Amino acid sequence: MKLRLLILAATLSAPFASAEESQWRSLLDDSLSHWDIFMGVPHKTLDIPGFPKPESPDGRTGTPIGLGKDPLKVFTTEKHGDETVLHISGQIYAGLSTKEEFENYHLSLQFKWGEKKWEPRLKDRRDSGLLVHATGEHGKFWNVWMASLECQIQEHDTGDFITIVNTSAQVRLKPGGKSATYDPSSPWTLGKGYINASTDADKPNGEWNTLEVFTLGDQAVFVVNGIPNMALRDTRIAGKPLTKGKLQLQSEAAEIFYKNIRIRPISAFPSALAPLVAP
Numbered sequence: 001m002k003l004r005l006l007i008l009a010a011t012l013s014a015p016f017a018s019a020e021e022s023q024w025r026s027l028l029d030d031s032l033s034h035w036d037i038f039m040g041v042p043h044k045t046l047d048i049p050g051f052p053k054p055e056s057p058d059g060r061t062g063t064p065i066g067l068g069k070d071p072l073k074v075f076t077t078e079k080h081g082d083e084t085v086l087h088i089s090g091q092i093y094a095g096l097s098t099k100e101e102f103e104n105y106h107l108s109l110q111f112k113w114g115e116k117k118w119e120p121r122l123k124d125r126r127d128s129g130l131l132v133h134a135t136g137e138h139g140k141f142w143n144v145w146m147a148s149l150e151c152q153i154q155e156h157d158t159g160d161f162i163t164i165v166n167t168s169a170q171v172r173l174k175p176g177g178k179s180a181t182y183d184p185s186s187p188w189t190l191g192k193g194y195i196n197a198s199t200d201a202d203k204p205n206g207e208w209n210t211l212e213v214f215t216l217g218d219q220a221v222f223v224v225n226g227i228p229n230m231a232l233r234d235t236r237i238a239g240k241p242l243t244k245g246k247l248q249l250q251s252e253a254a255e256i257f258y259k260n261i262r263i264r265p266i267s268a269f270p271s272a273l274a275p276l277v278a279p
Contacts, residue, residue, distance in 0.1 A: 023264040027098065027247075028084055030077050034100070037075055039065035040093035040144030045119045048072060058120050059093045059253070060142040067138060070094075074251050086249075086258040088128065091118050093144045094251040097134060103244030107213045107263045111153060113205045114255025125155040126205075126254035131164065132213060132220065133245035135237065140165045146248055149235055151213055151222050152197075153256070158211065159197035159222045159229040167242060168192050169220075169232040182230050184276055197222070197229035208259075214269055218243050219277040221269065231276040 027034045041062040042054040048071050056062040065071065074094050078085045088096070113126050121127060131148035140147050147165035152158060161171065161182070171191030174183035181196040201224035203209050212223040218241050222230040235242045249258065269277060 024262045025264060026262050028077075028086055028259065028261040030079075030084055032075065032077060032086075032096070034098055035075075036067065036097045036099055037070050038067050038095045038097060038138040038144065039069050039071075039074065040095075040139070040142065041065075042092050043119045046072070046091065060144075062143070064139050064143045065092070080259075083259055086261070087114075088249070088251045088256050088258070090114075090116065090128075090251050090254045090256065092251060093142060093253070095131070095134075095138065095145050096249045096251070097138070097146065098247045101135075101244050101246055102263060104216050104265055104267065105214075105263050106266050107215075107247065107261075108210065109212075109258055109261040110208045110210050111256055111258045112208045113155065114257060116255040118253040121253035124253075125157070126256070127155075127250075127252040128153040128254060128256045129162075129250040129252065130211065130213065131246075131248035131250065132215065133167075133235065133237075133242050134248040135242070135245040136165075145250065146246065147237055148245065148248060149220070149232070149242070151211070151230070153211065153250075155205070156200045156202050157197070158200075158202050158209065159224045161191065161195040161197070161222070161230050161232065163192050165237075167235070167237045169236065170234040171195055171230075171232060184231065188233060188279075191232070195230075197224070199227060199229050201225045201227040201229055214266065214273060215243075216266060216269060219269075221273045221276055223273075228273060228276060231273075233277055233279075 043059040130151040134146040134148040150162035152160035220232040
């Protein structure tokens with residue numbers, strides 16, 4: 001299986017090698033003009049000027065700060081040379097959501113971890129996440145995130161798949177084992193909850209990783225540093241097809257940086273990925 005994934009990674013860029021750069025659309029600028037902020041429930045260890053002392057023991061239960069409010073500047077942009085970089089402090093569970101919905105696209109972004117960690121995850125792996133096809137109200141999950149299909153961004157777990165609020169997908173699951181794990185050679189099975197990627201493709205902390213999501217109709221593939229490690233079919237919410245929605249980046253108690261967030265439409269999967277979503 002590992003050899004097969006490496007072969008796919010080696011050929012992945014070929015279908016787009018001559019694609020016009022004008023197809024790409026940047027989603028990141030200095031003022032975050034393409035995004036909305038929804039701030040969740042602050043942990044009891046925080047002090048927020050102008051707000052009552054937080055009482056939440058887990059950063060999930062309680063009253064969220066809400067839409068369009070960011071009193072601790074969890075989401076900011078910085079200039080690194082000529083590049084605009086999104087800095088997420090992680091202090092409060094929060095979501096940065098696109099104002100637009102998207103479908104049938106190739107999304108590409110880069111991320112790297114910072115040093116800071118916060119309660120309630122001081123002893124846990126650094127965590128964030130990309131929520132795909134986010135839909136409905138803000139705050140449906142843990143009083144902060146939208147119903148969605150999550151592409152996990154976590155130390156050594158990037159590309160894991162998580163269903164958020166009554167979503168599901170067909171996934172090729174490795175038989176047996178203590179946890180659900182994607183295996184491109186296994187039969188399609190209904191996937192809910194937390195499903196591990198087929199391989200850990202993360203780079204060492206401090207280095208930039210490239211994450212790509214290809215989605216077409218009710219199918220999707222996650223690609224981490226050129227290696228496809230998750231494929232989905234029949235993506236659904238409450239039993240109905242889920243084929244479009246907003247994109248949402250998570251603040252989840254760890255400092256993280258993003259750059260080169262860009263998107264372009266597709267009408268077919270790259271030839272190297274098409275077999276992964278075939279029936």
